[in-house]
Amino acid sequence: MATFILKEQFIPDHIFIYLVKGSLRIFDGNKHYVFKSGDAFFLRKNTLAKFELLEDVFEPVAFCFEESFLKEFQQKHSLILTPNYRITDALIEIKANKMIHSFMESIKPYHKGFMELREDFEDLKHEELILILLLERSELSDTLFDFSAPEKIDLRAFMNKNYKFNISAQDFAKLTGRSLSSFKRDFKHLFNVTPGRWLTKKRLQEAYFLINTKNQKPVDIYLDLGFESLSHFSVAFKKEFNLTPTQLMSETKG
Structure with missing residues (x-):
């Protein structure tokens, strides 16, 4: 494969x-x-x-x-x-x-x-x-044959649309028409947090919603949300919400 x-x-x-x-x-x-x-x-x-x-x-x-x-x-x-x-x-x-x-x-x-x-x-x-x-x-x-660099675009709208993609800050910067330093500066101004922390929190909030409201299983959503492994997802989830995804599933079913 x-x-x-x-x-x-x-x-x-x-x-x-x-x-x-x-x-x-x-x-x-x-x-x-x-x-x-x-x-x-x-x-x-x-x-x-x-x-x-x-x-x-x-x-x-x-x-x-x-x-x-x-x-x-x-x-x-x-x-x-x-x-x-x-x-x-x-x-x-x-x-x-x-x-x-x-x-x-x-x-x-x-x-x-x-x-x-x-x-x-x-x-x-x-x-x-x-x-x-x-x-x-x-x-x-x-x-x-368009060889121009990506234009500077609305950062908030782009990030809220594409936060599930697991790419580097450098790639996010390029796609929004910014240098890495200007991307980080604009991001901090808009969200008052680093890109890495914002992305993790945003993905975890979506995971909580999908498990709690849509009854989705962690194994079915972690890759779509940009996490590289189920264990990484579970550790981050526990740190953010003080319970594991499995515990949330049990509470939801109960």
């Missing part, structure tokens, strides 16, 4: 993924998507996503488009860009038609792993895929 993809939450570069085998659920902070064998999708850079495998057998093929490569591609090809077309969704579904399927067949002799092709064919196949994507979804041009 390719568990490495499950840990990817901050998407630093544009990624195209085609599912050869298996099925996958993705949450981008707004929507849930389910993809199965033969499906394809595109993840925008500087976004957040959570992944969940739905089958033991899982074989994806992924193409990562780094900014340096995209800048070279833009200089090499004459492209008509869609003016002022801004895609805001983190995930863009790609219709896996005959052209996509044929492309996936064409890389089999050169494919070495999840994101690996034989080096001498790597740039060629990345270019070919971009041209196919632009034929199918021309509006992707403004996304692929």
Whole structure:
């Protein structure tokens, strides 16, 4: 099972993924998507996503488009860009038609792993895929070739929406259009507490609500809330509320 993809939450570069085998659920902070064998999708850079495998057998093929490569591609090809077309969704579904399927067949002799092709064919196949994507979804041009840094956005709204994502303060800073120092300064001004402490408290409050009101089991919620292990979640919960999640479940049922 390719568990490495499950840990990817901050998407630093544009990624195209085609599912050869298996099925996958993705949450981008707004929507849930389910993809199965033969499906394809595109993840925008500087976004957040959570992944969940739905089958033991899982074989994806992924193409990562780094900014340096995209800048070279833009200089090499004459492209008509869609003016002022801004895609805001983190995930863009790609219709896996005959052209996509044929492309996936064409890389089999050169494919070495999840994101690996034989080096001498790597740039060629990345270019070919971009041209196919632009034929199918021309509006992707403004996304692929937007090299500007994330704009400074409303910090309170962003954190209240994305607190369940277990990413670093540096990544939160980048996604909100700030340096790390300015993120910490703005955060302290807004919430009067450090980002780490606020995130833990916010996640634990949500956990308490889900267990006490929705009868959710700790084992079913700790990963979704951004905790790395059940034991870490239980210790933090006990420290915050002076009882364990299991004790709260018992009180709720009683």
